[in-house]
Amino acid sequence: MENPVLIFGAGSLGVTALDIFQRNSVVVYGLLDDNKELHGKEFGDITVLGETDDDGFLKLIGQKCEAFVAVGDTRVRKRLVKMLNDRRHIQPVNAIHDKAIVSTLAAIGHGNLISANTLINAFATIGQHCILQSGVVIEAQASLGDFVHVGTGSLINSGVTVEEGAFIGTGVTIVAGVTIGKGARIGAGSVVIENVGAGTTVFGNPAQKV
Template sequence: MNNINAIILAAGKGTRMNSTKPKVLQVLSDKTLLEHVLMQAQALCSQVFVVVGLGSEQVCQALDDDSINWVEQSEQLGTGHAVQQATPYINDDSISLVLYGDVPLIRQSTLKDLITQAQKSGVALLSVMLDNPAGYGRIIRKDNQIQAIVEQKDANTEQLMICEVNTGIMVLDSGLLKAYLGNLNANNAQGEFYLTDIIAMAVKDGKTIASVIAENDSEVAGVNDKVQLAELERVFQKNQANQFMQQGLTLKDPARFDCRGTLNFGQNCEVDVNVVVEGDVSLGDNTTIAPNCIIKNAKIGTNVVILPNSVIEDAIIGDGASIGPFARIRPEAHIGESAKIGNFVEVKKSTIGKGSKISHLSYVGDTIMGEGVNIGAGVITCNYDGVNKHQTTIEDGVFVGSDTQFIAPVTIGKNATIGAGSTIAKDVPGGKLSLSRTKQAVLKNWKKPIKK
């Protein structure tokens, strides 16, 4: 929308967080609280102003967004004073949306409704109905028209019974906002300049205060401590899970699923309990993920089976592949079509060819592996010499016996066989059997050491 300014108040320290990070930099899902609010503001507004105070340098560095206009509130004198720091940079012939950097679940659709109402009346505020309104400013209405907002500490007994409360989120004609801010005073229990006092001023001027009532309290809930942060995390995850299930994803227990990023999926995908998705993840059709897996920045094909307790990060998994259980697929791994990565296998920066199998207890790093390769239990590519990494090449059809070490750089030719227990430090020709073992012997004079 054009000619709309967002003013996001983010100057609070958040003492109750007991953290060295400012409150707005606490993380919910994969974003800071402030980033969640910014995402909605930037989608709706032509300009975004963020008012910062304590810890401002840390906040600015963390976001590092050139589209943000940073405004400093050097003294903490209330919400009205905070908004006033941004108004010198805003044109009178615009409208201003006031948001809070610690209210992460505010919905774009709600803000659109609020902006529409303000464009008609000049002033619109967002309220919510609470069963327990303690601590919040009460909305005072007469003949259903908003007359004022009374803060908890300034409310009388009758006003304290009101369940409709102010969320602090409002939209105003910018010219009106500037005029009213200039008339604020600190004659209240807190000794602060309340932004909410401008509502009574607007009513006195004969303005009709439009309003939107939020659908649920979590949408407008602020975060003041780690308990509230955890509560909103669960709400956020529940909302995501419901959306995914409506789009066709099967979640065995949506309460035990976390998506901390972006998840795209095909048809007939199934995710079991305690799965964590991070970053950008995509699943092809008919892919299943078993319990206790972590999937981060991965492209996973169709008909893939990921077995329990597996970790996949920055990797590509081909169609029909099987991963796990207890497998770790590290960055820059590309697991080919119908390949098998079995239990307690780690793959890093390697390409595993179509139909190849690494079934048990192996480490494969910096390796190019062809198609139809069979790797026995306990095989290791020794890719690091203490200074540099080196590559192992295993061509199509190779069979590697258990407990083999490849001392990279080394190339194993097509259809070669490596005998179990070998240490391979030289290239192996294709189609041949290679092994390195000493002749088995029994040492007659050897004695078992005795513990001293």
């Protein structure tokens, strides 16, 4: 990526994205965050410049500057992505850690955060604007929809389908072939052995509806 990038979000995900881009020798122009208490704060030599809808910074995005959305709250992430699509006619770029392993046979959309030691195997499909935290394993032919969040150290086995907006906590194991429905939530440390319906929250080993 030749252009500098502007990161939306200055919380823990924003700092993670900053580290990923800098490790990949991508220039980070700055961070934007709606929390005014963070404005002017510096992370190394990179500053939180202002709010996420500041036109002065937004107008930089496009020809000469890329954008990345690093916000954990899915509703806010969706709103920021839509704003960038509508107002700047761009898709956020991917932030892929140099210590992640991504098969050349995997398919990956736009705007994904892929953290250190994550492994994405052959013919896995990752949608748009997903967050894969450190040490996640996505096995062959597994499929993640858009805006999926997978917590640190989780294992998504082969042939699993995770639908849009699902949240998978830290250290979760999903056995082969299971489908996780749209907007479902899987509690940390759970072992999922059967399909989880849309909007359902499950927890435990084996995972049960909460």
